[in-house]
Amino acid sequence: MASLWHDAGMEPSANDSEHVVLPGFANAHSHAFQRLLRGRVQRGLPRAAAGERDSFWTWRETMYACAETLDVAALEASARLTWAECLEAGYTAVGEFHYLHRPTGAVVPGIEAAQAMIRAARQTGIRLRLLMTAYRRGGFGTPLSARQQRFDSGTVAELSDWVDTLSASLSVGDRAHIGLGFAIHSVRAVEPELLGAVAEAARVRGMPLHVHASEQPAEVVACRQHMGLSPIGLLDAMGVLGPDCGVVHATHVDAADIALLAARGATVILCPTTEGDLGDGVPPTDAFRHAGVPLAIGSDSHAVIDPFAELRRLEYDARAATGRRCVVVGDDGDPVPALLDIGAAQGMRVLGFEGVGDRVTLRSGSRFFSGVAPGDRAAAALLGGSAALVDQVEVAGQTLVVDGRHVAVGLS
Numbered sequence: 001m002a003s004l005w006h007d008a009g010m011e012p013s014a015n016d017s018e019h020v021v022l023p024g025f026a027n028a029h030s031h032a033f034q035r036l037l038r039g040r041v042q043r044g045l046p047r048a049a050a051g052e053r054d055s056f057w058t059w060r061e062t063m064y065a066c067a068e069t070l071d072v073a074a075l076e077a078s079a080r081l082t083w084a085e086c087l088e089a090g091y092t093a094v095g096e097f098h099y100l101h102r103p104t105g106a107v108v109p110g111i112e113a114a115q116a117m118i119r120a121a122r123q124t125g126i127r128l129r130l131l132m133t134a135y136r137r138g139g140f141g142t143p144l145s146a147r148q149q150r151f152d153s154g155t156v157a158e159l160s161d162w163v164d165t166l167s168a169s170l171s172v173g174d175r176a177h178i179g180l181g182f183a184i185h186s187v188r189a190v191e192p193e194l195l196g197a198v199a200e201a202a203r204v205r206g207m208p209l210h211v212h213a214s215e216q217p218a219e220v221v222a223c224r225q226h227m228g229l230s231p232i233g234l235l236d237a238m239g240v241l242g243p244d245c246g247v248v249h250a251t252h253v254d255a256a257d258i259a260l261l262a263a264r265g266a267t268v269i270l271c272p273t274t275e276g277d278l279g280d281g282v283p284p285t286d287a288f289r290h291a292g293v294p295l296a297i298g299s300d301s302h303a304v305i306d307p308f309a310e311l312r313r314l315e316y317d318a319r320a321a322t323g324r325r326c327v328v329v330g331d332d333g334d335p336v337p338a339l340l341d342i343g344a345a346q347g348m349r350v351l352g353f354e355g356v357g358d359r360v361t362l363r364s365g366s367r368f369f370s371g372v373a374p375g376d377r378a379a380a381a382l383l384g385g386s387a388a389l390v391d392q393v394e395v396a397g398q399t400l401v402v403d404g405r406h407v408a409v410g411l412s
């Protein structure tokens with residue numbers, strides 16, 4: 001048996017025929033500016049601070065403080081940085097869940113910041129689905145706080161006008177890479193009677209609709225108290241869930257929620273590294289798969305930008321929750337098609353970029369692959385590798401990453 005291991009070879013190989021080529025990954029959930037929080041939010045608050053333990057909610061205050069510092073130029077720079085890093089990690093498309101409608105310096109909410117996002121997509125070459133987000137209140141029966149005013153999206157008609165104006169501004173060349181869509185920030189942030197109107201605005205335009213739901217237990221409790229339904233139940237009752245709908249997180253869902261998501265064909269977008277960083281909880285990945293709920297991934301807060309890390313954590317969390325190994329696999333036990341379906345195909349679909357042929361080539365000469373049989377390399381990379389393995393990235397036939405570095409623009 002020993003020769004089985006030795007036959008694979010123990011030296012790095014640069015043989016082109018052994019290159020590992022993967023499809024471009026889809027980052028289906030992003031807030032580009034939150035990349036600026038990296039490091040700052042990995043430190044805990046001083047224990048004396050408000051006598052409070054670090055949590056999603058204390059993280060949110062830091063995020064709000066960061067948002068207050070950003071003007072249009074800073075937002076654009078943050079998106080360029082984030083998306084260049086996404087491309088270097090192997091993501092070729094991003095769903096930007098955009099709610100910073102009034103950056104610092106703007107007098108009223110509008111599309112200045114969204115236009116900056118579109119410029120950043122052109123400069124980096126990443127595929128962008130810009131999801132213009134409805135955000136109207138601070139919580140159930142609570143107005144926007146002073147800090148949340150900059151997220152105010154106005155009426156559904158105003159938000160729809162923004163989408164139409166931005167969409168009309170795209171050139172023919174842009175349209176292959178850049179498109180608009182809608183988002184509902186959460187059932188906390190939009191009145192229930194308007195949820196269906198946002199969904200309808202997306203539907204009549206043939207655009208995707210994404211929504212954060214059931215990320216934290218407190219949101220589920222508040223929704224049940226005020227509406228008598230879970231967030232997923234409320235979204236369904238208001239006609240939001242459907243095949244073009246991406247539900248972000250869905251961490252704290254019950255069997256009835258999972259059945260609803262499956263029945264409506266909604267995609268759940270998991271953000272495993274962010275959900276870990278924020279202490280959200282572990283999603284019921286195995287139950288989603290058994291129910292036939294399509295899954296995708298996103299790097300959300302960008303504490304980590306690495307599709308290999310997202311997919312590995314997704315699988316490892318599923319192992320921890322079930323006590324089994326190799327949970328996200330096909331019938332033959334192979335994790336590669338199952339993980340690439342989540343990391344690439346379903347993400348592209350829920351972003352409206354279905355069928356694109358983007359490619360990610362890994363460094364076959366890396367020491368990481370030493371001793372790994374060619375047929376095992378994709379599995380090794382997806383479950384043990386990292387974005388550091390990415391050598392070249394092609395978007396629509398154009399090579400945007402060479403030797404692991406983004407080449408389309410300088411990161412000034």
Ligand SMILES: [Zn+2]
Pocket residue numbers: 029030031097212248300
């Ligand atoms: Zn998010």
